[in-house]
Amino acid sequence: MHRVAVLALDGVIPFELGIPARIFAAAVGSDGEPLYDVVVCTVDGRPVRTDAGFTIAVDHPAGILAAADTIVIPPVHPLEIGPHGQLPEPVAGTLARIPAGTRIVSICTASYLLAAAGLLDGRPATTHWLEADRFQRMFPQVKVDPDVLFVDDGDVLTSAGAASGIDLCLHLVRRDHGSEVANRAARRCVVPPWRDGGQAQYIERPVPPPSAASTAPTRAWALERLPEPMSLAELAAHASMSVRTFTRRFRDEVGLTPGQWLTGQRLERARHLLESSDLPIDLVARQAGFGTGISLRQHFRTSVGVSPAVYRRTFRARNR
Template sequence: MLRSVAMLMVGPVAPFEAATICEVFGIDRTEDGVPPIDFRTCGPVAGEPLPTRTGGLQIVPAYGLDGLEGADLVAVAATPGREFPEEALAALRRAHAAGATLLAVCSGAFLLAAAGLLDDRPCTVHWMHAEEMRRTYPRVRVDPDVLYVDDGDIITSAGTAAGIDACLHLVRRELGSAVANTIARRMVVAPQREGGQRQFITMPVPTGRSDGLAPVMEWMLDHIAEDHTVAELARRAAMSERTFARRFVAETGTTPHRWLTTQRVLLAQRLLEATDLSIDAVAARCGFGSGALLRHHFRNVVGVSPGDFRRTFRLAAS
């Protein structure tokens, strides 16, 4: 049962990410039927202002590290810092050993890793920090694609919106769907996005470094619904097939087929969000040919079905 939550902050604090924890767990919503939660803001020293990454803004924790003691959940706020007070890491270890569930929002996972609590365990973090996490803490099993990872007594999440998803997931797990939905409605966010859903990384159209590829890539996008072969594209680029394929991988990091498939999925995302086109119509517009083929590639790239994606974003916008 979730009765008490301690939010641990170390400076510099990422204020928006910390605020998402406060929004889910720190507001009295008993009039809406949400059970009361004892919420504590904790830092290395009670009452000592913590700097934030927003210039001129400070956050003052009401509790010191002793505020973590006895908490059912310790939620670790994000921080761009990478050097952490040893006493804060020790407090995290003690809280975990005493039975607290730990939840890290975005780069808060680095505190858990520094405390040794993520060794040989799966986790996620914002995709921009995934390689740094792997390099700094090689024993941590990082999945850079998903929104959050629930590993039982430790939950980690990606960026800001994914932190909200992880918090609501934990509420649903501990207090039930009705409570999670109530909080989500008040926050005007989607009540549930599955953790396995991909982090919606913006994949801009790569700009070819050579005069030969940039026009071809633009032409592919202008004719995205058409079938394309490497031989045809190589002729358009005035290259041999082997040279074209090698140059394409060198400049985009992937093959022409995979690049085009990803661009088609990105177009499908935009159409699913902004139009009422049927799945089959979206598939035809994007060059997949059939709804079944769209569903296959969409799930591979995004992690959820086109229907689930559309329902989530419509709900979030309503």
């Protein structure tokens, strides 16, 4: 069983602390067997205070991190990091002892802890959008993307603010066991299996006029027609907007361009078909809206990192 260790530091935020146990515990196999074992530890095994006015006790010291397959670090408040990115010695020592190759995950501003430990040097990462500018100034060696809900860089993953930790944990379940298991876990937790767009949609902006139309009906219309070719002009016409207005409003609402969103939806459709059917790759491509197997392979390699055939061999077998 895959062991997930959650490191609770002094000042931990309770909501994010509870996300890994809730999501990974909901991930079960076809016979209901648990797929993850989630344990919580502190640096020395002693209770830690939260930022919500109460203290939590745990069963383990940080020594269990050595046996973990995945380590999740929730955010803390206030962040005790020096002006030059120095970590308190107990925390620095704990992070330094994590075995190489262990999958490490930060939720929200816990990305500061990974960056201060040198674990994000030269890597792409994200954090809460309110902290992105400060984070980039403090850690210029990190490639910060302030618009996304999470960044998967293989063995190190970072998420944006608060609930994006749910998105990232579901992504890990999907990466480990496929969409069917992740979607089932999401239903058990009563959360969407994925959210459109990035955290750009949550950044404070001037409220649009009450008469401003939404692109939501056009998104629903497009989802019903994924196998069909759709141009930006056709999408804008369905929304009764000019292309320029539609593109601007779409980005404001979703955090992506219409083309990026449409490609993402088609990739999700393709992943589902690859996992749940034996359809030939070319037919999967047509039903997902990519037209040809060549186009599907190109998009799949760019987004997922493997070919559709390799993805199917991995996840189709797990879902049987």
